[in-house]
Amino acid sequence: MAQKTVGFLIRLHKAADTRxxxxxxxxxxxxxxxxxxxxxxxxxxxxxxxxxxxxxxIRDAGLPxxxxxxxxxxxxxxxxxxxxxxxAVHGGILARDIESDEKDLADRHIEKIDYVVCNxxxxxxxxxxxxxSIEEAVxxxxxxxxxxxxxxxxxxxxxxxxxxxxxxxEFLRELETGGVKEQSRKLYALKAFEQTADYxxxxxxxxxxxxxxxxxxxxxxRYGTNPHQKPASAYVMQGTLPFKVLGGSPGYIxxxxxxxxxxxxxxxxxxxxxxxxxxxxHVSPTSAAIGLPLNGKERKVYMVDDIAGIESSGLAxxxxxxxxxxxxxxxxxxxxxxxxxxxxTARVISRxxxxxxxxxxxxxxxxxxxxxxxxxxxxxxxxxxxxxxxSLETRTLYGVQLEQRRNDVVISPQxxxxxxxxxxxxxxxxxxxxxxxxxxxxxxxxxQSNSVCYALNGxxxxxxxxxxxxxxxxxxxGDKADNWWMRFHDRAINITWKKGTKRADKSNAIxxxxxxxxxxxxxxxxxxxxVFQEVPTPFSQEERDAWLxxxxxxxxxxxxxFPFVDNVFRASRSGAKYIAAPTGSQKDGAVxxxxxxxxxVFIEQGIRLFHH
Ligand SMILES: NC(=O)c1ncn([C@@H]2O[C@H](COP(=O)(O)O)[C@@H](O)[C@H]2O)c1NC=O
Numbered sequence: 001m002a003q004k005t006v007g008f009l010i011r012l013h014k015a016a017d018t019r020x021x022x023x024x025x026x027x028x029x030x031x032x033x034x035x036x037x038x039x040x041x042x043x044x045x046x047x048x049x050x051x052x053x054x055x056x057x058i059r060d061a062g063l064p065x066x067x068x069x070x071x072x073x074x075x076x077x078x079x080x081x082x083x084x085x086x087x088a089v090h091g092g093i094l095a096r097d098i099e100s101d102e103k104d105l106a107d108r109h110i111e112k113i114d115y116v117v118c119n120x121x122x123x124x125x126x127x128x129x130x131x132x133s134i135e136e137a138v139x140x141x142x143x144x145x146x147x148x149x150x151x152x153x154x155x156x157x158x159x160x161x162x163x164x165x166x167x168x169x170e171f172l173r174e175l176e177t178g179g180v181k182e183q184s185r186k187l188y189a190l191k192a193f194e195q196t197a198d199y200x201x202x203x204x205x206x207x208x209x210x211x212x213x214x215x216x217x218x219x220x221x222r223y224g225t226n227p228h229q230k231p232a233s234a235y236v237m238q239g240t241l242p243f244k245v246l247g248g249s250p251g252y253i254x255x256x257x258x259x260x261x262x263x264x265x266x267x268x269x270x271x272x273x274x275x276x277x278x279x280x281x282h283v284s285p286t287s288a289a290i291g292l293p294l295n296g297k298e299r300k301v302y303m304v305d306d307i308a309g310i311e312s313s314g315l316a317x318x319x320x321x322x323x324x325x326x327x328x329x330x331x332x333x334x335x336x337x338x339x340x341x342x343x344x345t346a347r348v349i350s351r352x353x354x355x356x357x358x359x360x361x362x363x364x365x366x367x368x369x370x371x372x373x374x375x376x377x378x379x380x381x382x383x384x385x386x387x388x389x390x391s392l393e394t395r396t397l398y399g400v401q402l403e404q405r406r407n408d409v410v411i412s413p414q415x416x417x418x419x420x421x422x423x424x425x426x427x428x429x430x431x432x433x434x435x436x437x438x439x440x441x442x443x444x445x446x447x448q449s450n451s452v453c454y455a456l457n458g459x460x461x462x463x464x465x466x467x468x469x470x471x472x473x474x475x476x477x478g479d480k481a482d483n484w485w486m487r488f489h490d491r492a493i494n495i496t497w498k499k500g501t502k503r504a505d506k507s508n509a510i511x512x513x514x515x516x517x518x519x520x521x522x523x524x525x526x527x528x529x530x531v532f533q534e535v536p537t538p539f540s541q542e543e544r545d546a547w548l549x550x551x552x553x554x555x556x557x558x559x560x561x562f563p564f565v566d567n568v569f570r571a572s573r574s575g576a577k578y579i580a581a582p583t584g585s586q587k588d589g590a591v592x593x594x595x596x597x598x599x600x601v602f603i604e605q606g607i608r609l610f611h612h
């Protein structure tokens with residue numbers, strides 16, 4: 001019955017105007033430019049089929065109009081929820097110029113549609129109203145329009161789809177000059193696809209916020225990078241977040257740190273087979289380490305000599321190293337741990353000023369210790385150990401989408417450091433050096449560039465991150481390595497503290513003594529000296545130089561090639577004996593020659609590791 005009606009109506013329209021050569025469906029919310037467009041189409045003998053509101057406007061402008069309900073023989077129903085959703089419309093749009101499609105259309109008396117003009121209910125505007133109800137949002141979900149756009153865009157080989165009023169004038173110009181070109185149809189189709197994709201992501205985004213509560217798929221954050229950057233959230237489009245929040249509520253930067261720190265320790269463990277830890281601040285590691293046993297001196301320098309049972313926990317020793325390398329930078333860190341957190345590790349953490357931790361699991365007692373930190377505000381994330389992120393990553397910067405393959409390169413002691421360029425007769429690196437260049441290089445993979453890293457004893461001892469100039473990275477990392485080494489001097493180890501001096505104040509005072517940043521005036525002096533029972537004698541230049549010459553066997557890695565020989569000179573001053581770096585600089589020859597002269601083994605590490 002309905003089929004007969006459709007055929008009848010179409011024949012009726014054709015009989016009324018035999019000049020009609022093409023048909024257009026128009027159904028627009030935003031009616032800007034519509035009358036001019038309709039006039040242009042009519043001029044080219046295009047019959048205009050329209051939904052109710054669109055038709056009324058065109059009819060009032062004195063142009064001939066076919067209501068979509070007359071075209072389909074089916075009224076708009078459900079208060080407009082169903083208007084254009086009809087086989088006569090979509091058959092007319094989707095039909096190709098092929099025999100079987102022509103036959104289907106002919107059997108059902110359906111005419112082809114050549115132009116689709118449509119824009120959608122303003123869902124985004126509606127849901128941006130603070131007081132919008134879910135019912136109002138639901139009603140604003142355009143169904144028929146999205147279907148029109150999608151169908152027409154799918155069949156762009158034949159159909160022109162206009163989804164943006166700004167395109168009407170150019171479209172009419174093309175009609176005037178012989179018809180719409182194939183390239184234009186493609187670009188209009190692309191625009192329609194982008195619009196429906198954007199529309200759908202706005203809808204899913206709205207409902208994610210409404211329905212995905214409980215932090216499983218969508219985690220609302222207090223704010224973004226800064227307190228005025230609201231709203232903020234973390235989410236995945238499909239499935240669930242790869243971590244559970246067991247305590248506290250992580251902020252935006254906390255998550256940036258956690259989601260960089262976790263793969264670092266996971267990869268360190270995979271590469272070297274030891275428990276691993278990283279201490280992160282502002283999206284770079286302050287240090288990272290594997291859980292090699294600590295000797296007595298190390299325990300003192302890292303302030304864990306009073307932790308009972310530390311020798312039994314590789315994870316605790318890894319974190320003691322990572323936290324202890326640069327205690328100034330790791331103040332308030334985000335911690336990543338490769339293994340289930342035990343009580344000893346939790347005890348080490350419990351005494352430090354820290355923001356939160358990410359690990360694949362927690363012993364119940366360890367979890368209780370951590371959850372009590374910061375008056376219960378310490379964030380504790382449990383990461384799904386087997387989680388593998390998608391290989392493509394996308395971010396939006398200043399409104400522009402950037403997309404790239406994730407840096408999923410595997411750095412392994414077996415495969416990454418085989419090309420020893422100098423000395424030529426060295427067949428392979430000593431095991432300790434291989435271990436340390438691996439630690440340094442994996443750390444760089446998750447450090448903001450440019451970056452250079454010094455490592456020794458399975459731990460990062462100096463990291464220069466986020467410098468525009470490579471030599472500044474090499475100096476910064478070298479100065480940190482020196483400072484780390486000065487802390488092993490007996491004078492620093494044997495400082496006597498005033499009773500009640502806090503750990504952070506001790507770390508500051510040690511840092512000033514070891515880096516030679518001594519007070520310049522009485523006010524500063526009083527502040528510096530207030531923590532000591534007996535003020536330590538500053539290091540003279542000779543003492544400093546003599547002690548630093550004992551820093552040896554250091555491995556250095558760089559996230560890109562060394563453009564000048566100065567980097568090699570600087571690394572050598574801090575005990576570098578092994579350098580791993582990509583080549584490709586005009587100065588490669590000079591860099592290698594310098595390394596050789598200074599007795600440094602240079603390994604070509606062929607993978608550039610910029611990270612941003
Ligand atoms: N339900 C339908 O079949 C349907 N077909 C087209 N629309 C939308 O209705 C609007 C135009 O309606 P009107 O012509 O009545 O002003 C357009 O935004 C169009 O995208 C529909 N509305 C919602 O889905």
